[in-house]
Amino acid sequence: MKVLITGGAGFIGSHLAEEHLKRGDEVYIIDDLSTGSMENIEHIKGLPSFHYYLDTVTNHHLTAELVDLCDIIYHLAAAVGVKLIVESPVRTIETNIRGTEVVLHHAAKKRKRVLLTSTSEVYGKTEKVPFNEEDDLVMGATHKGRWSYACSKAIDEFLAIAYWKEKRVPTVVARLFNTVGPRQTGQYGMVIPNFVRQALNNEPITVYGDGTQTRCFTHVNDVVGALIKLAEHPQAVGEVYNIGSAQEVSILQLAERIRDLAGSKSEITFLPYEMAYEEGFEDMLRRVPDISKISGLIGYRPKYNLDDILTSVIEYSTRKFQSGVVSNKE
Numbered sequence: 001m002k003v004l005i006t007g008g009a010g011f012i013g014s015h016l017a018e019e020h021l022k023r024g025d026e027v028y029i030i031d032d033l034s035t036g037s038m039e040n041i042e043h044i045k046g047l048p049s050f051h052y053y054l055d056t057v058t059n060h061h062l063t064a065e066l067v068d069l070c071d072i073i074y075h076l077a078a079a080v081g082v083k084l085i086v087e088s089p090v091r092t093i094e095t096n097i098r099g100t101e102v103v104l105h106h107a108a109k110k111r112k113r114v115l116l117t118s119t120s121e122v123y124g125k126t127e128k129v130p131f132n133e134e135d136d137l138v139m140g141a142t143h144k145g146r147w148s149y150a151c152s153k154a155i156d157e158f159l160a161i162a163y164w165k166e167k168r169v170p171t172v173v174a175r176l177f178n179t180v181g182p183r184q185t186g187q188y189g190m191v192i193p194n195f196v197r198q199a200l201n202n203e204p205i206t207v208y209g210d211g212t213q214t215r216c217f218t219h220v221n222d223v224v225g226a227l228i229k230l231a232e233h234p235q236a237v238g239e240v241y242n243i244g245s246a247q248e249v250s251i252l253q254l255a256e257r258i259r260d261l262a263g264s265k266s267e268i269t270f271l272p273y274e275m276a277y278e279e280g281f282e283d284m285l286r287r288v289p290d291i292s293k294i295s296g297l298i299g300y301r302p303k304y305n306l307d308d309i310l311t312s313v314i315e316y317s318t319r320k321f322q323s324g325v326v327s328n329k330e
């Protein structure tokens with residue numbers, strides 16, 4: 001089988017590429033390295049069944065050619081990371097919407113199967129947990145940069161579903177909840193790589209807000225396994241699925257756990273949201289997925305618990321530190 005992964009040099013994309021290669025598939029990736037990196041694909045880039053194109057998905061010619069060649073298209077290319085989004089809303093909106101338009105447009109010609117990765121951000125400010133795929137999405141005001149990400153990904157979802165309904169292009173939407181694991185960079189604000197770096201350097205661990213906000217973290221290997229099953233499952237077409245874990249942890253507990261597991265002497269400090277992001281920044285207090293829909297379809301159940309996830313990130317970051325390739329920001 002031939003698969004195309006847009007954003008294939010990103011954190012999740014590179015793990016997905018690796019898994020398909022292990023299965024003996026031919027893997028094609030397009031990545032403009034805006035948030036991905038060559039380092040993520042260093043270990044696979046020499047393989048004969050791996051083909052990479054350093055370009056943007058809005059290059060119609062290239063995307064058309066690769067979509068035509070492949071059996072399944074995973075569309076992961078997107079602007080991600082709350083920090084990046086708040087700082088660069090134009091880039092966020094344009095990257096997310098244009099890229100999806102181009103991919104779906106070309107997939108429509110031969111009705112290629114497309115899996116679009118979306119995000120738990122689309123649930124917005126809803127306070128009802130756990131989040132179910134049928135729930136209303138509660139967006140914030142348009143002058144608050146954060147919501148541009150949620151809205152642009154919601155438009156992507158609408159588009160993917162519309163292509164199925166109107167043009168019979170078999171699309172599936174996967175809403176990813178805080179995915180973590182080796183190779184994730186802290187550069188765009190993600191909490192676990194940041195806390196791990198701070199802990200390993202014995203620097204203060206910066207908890208934003210009061211640390212009572214909660215998240216549920218999923219290991220990238222669990223996510224990749226679920227993405228592949230969804231992409232291949234005939235009944236997933238036209239549907240939206242949460243992919244996440246139900247193990248909820250507060251950000252303060254997370255900081256303490258990372259400090260303990262890393263054997264760190266870091267102190268834990270609190271930083272107001274307006275200093276971490278922007279004035280008026282709104283965070284989600286709780287973000288918990290209802291995973292009954294995906295469990296019912298493919299028997300999904302995360303294999304990695306929070307400690308497994310943290311240990312794998314700490315081990316990875318320790319190795320990186322020892323090899324001296326970690327920049328101050330990562």
Ligand code: UDP
Pocket residue numbers: 081082083178189190191192194195206207208209213215251283284
């Ligand atoms: N966070 C934090 N310190 C950091 C980075 C993030 O306290 O250095 C908080 C952030 O405000 C949020 C949570 O950790 O409440 C998860 O943040 P992340 O950006 O990883 O993902 P989000 O769930 O916000 O998309």
